[in-house]
Amino acid sequence: TQQLGVNLKNDIFQDDQQLDAFFSIDEKSHIIVERLTAHYINIDNISIELEERIANAVYLYHRQIFLTYLSLVENLAPLQHHSLLVMLSRAMSNATEMIKWRYYNYQSAPANIWLQISQLYLIAEKQSLLESHVQVYPNTKNPYQESITLSSAYILVCMLGSLESLSFKCQQIELVCKMLSRWTSKILIQNEYDEKKHQFYVDTVNDVPAKRIRQFKPAANYRYWCFDSINSKIELCISLIEFNIPPKQESMNEIISNKYALETMGILRTEWSRSVYKRQRRAEDRVKTVKSATTAYGLENTCNQIKQHDQIQVQRGQKNYQGAQSFDERLSSHHVTKVFTESTIYYVDLDVSKSNIVDESTQGVGLHVTKNTNEVNLGMMIGIFVKEEKNTIRVGVIRSIKPVAENELHIGVKVLNRTASCVEVSNTSLKSHTTATNTDGFGNFNSNAPSNYSTFSCLYLPAELGSSTKETLIFPKLQYNKTDIFKFTRAGKDTKIKLSEILEQHEDWIQVTYSQDIENN
Secondary structure, eight states, X not given: OHHHHHHHHTTOTTSHHHHHHHHHHHHHHHHHHHHHHHHHHHOSOOOHHHHHHHHHHHHHHHXXXXXXXXXXXXXXXXXXXXXXXXXXXXHHHHHHHHHHHHHHTTOOOOTTHHHHHHHHHHHHHHTTOTTOXXXXXXXXXXXXXXXXXXXXXXXHHHHHHTTGGGOOOHHHHHHHHHHHHHHSXXXXXXXXXXXXXXXXXXXXXXXXXXXXXXXXXXXXXXXEEOOHHHHHHHHHHHHHHHTTOOOSXXXXXXXXXXXXXHHHHHHHHHHHOTTTOOXXXXXXXXXXXXXXXXXXXXXXXHHHHHHHHHHHHHHHHTOOOOTTSOHHHHHHTHHHHHTTOHHHHTTSXXXXXEEEEEEEOSSEEEEEEOOOGGGOOTTOEEEEEOTTSTTOBEEEEEEEEEEETTTEEEEEEEEEESBOEEEEEEEHHHHHHHHHHTBOTTSOBOTTSOOOOOEEEEEEEOOBTTTBSSOEEEEEGGGOOTTSEEEEEETTEEEEEEEXXXXXXXXXXXXXXXXXXXXXX
């Protein structure tokens, strides 16, 4: 990377022999970089040091390759060089990789990158190269670096840019790129605006990615495209996944079999759909604040934190009025409650960490946390406890992740509930099945037979003003089965339920409404 920077500065890539040498260097190095990228994306547990070294090395390499091709294109385009199409495609490809690597680490796209990509597009447009097919790199394994057109490559990177604020995981970013590479080949970029057809546009003379068309005046520097075909494919994929229907096309099966497919496409449907799009805006502004909090990450840890909190409240409730007792009687009972002092109650050995609340509203919280990006993810359940707010634990879901100063992350949390409780839920359908199979031929129970009776922790979210009008449950996703009957005990009362509407679901949890199962009560 350093040597390429020196060579570019010294203008040595001006003759065909040096240019061929640069092509060869890029093609051979690209194989190594592609392998490093795949390793980075697919390995779950990787040391922080190695993660940072790979990210820095690969990003800077792509940046140097991009700057070299950008310089070559600008100098050789007027001469209509015979390798101009390859250089344009590789410049756009490396720009896409740069943006992806910034997104992998929840960072914004590089400065001026959209303007530079649009410059490449305008050169291709002027040279009538937009619809020419080109093999970006030989022997590549990336589907969006195979045979492409420059127009489809431009749409891919601009639409990827429209998702910057969503903080996708690197696996989701790869999935989106794979989808777009396969589905944008027949989309036309047009110079004239058609209100009935066009949904997205890009401003080619400003540093911005694609934007949704909303009450704007067409301009000569805008380019437009219709996205209906992509949205139709997204709807099809969601239906195939939900109804468990295997598609006939192998390429489609590869996409929907991705473990992030349903979650990612649900978000894309919201962001890109012509009909159901709803602009994501906060219902109310957050107020700046400074509060220390104890934070639990994940459904299991949040349940444990609430259990501990509930135990504390129960113990406090046992402190009866002692005014009628003598001093000696009160003194003799003092050791019973002494164990439960502030210093010992709140900080038992749970998998929690300290964080700082920097802004909040009734529906959201902004936290600064000392976490690595691979330790948190969008859709993760989170429990937030502030010592001064002794009667509430805010249960929420992580909606955004952004790096801030001093190796911290700013985490945006949507608050689902402030009065959640933890309940033990049992699957009575499994219990019935176990009872039936664990008997001998005379109906006697066989104590030696295996038991599959399932009991697990869930979060009970009561109806709450400003968050939900219905009681809901947060289920571990592995335990969810809509056809089963479940039972839980709350406030000393047993309740049998049937699960009904799914309100939200993520990688390991699902939020559902329910109805009481009258037949089984």
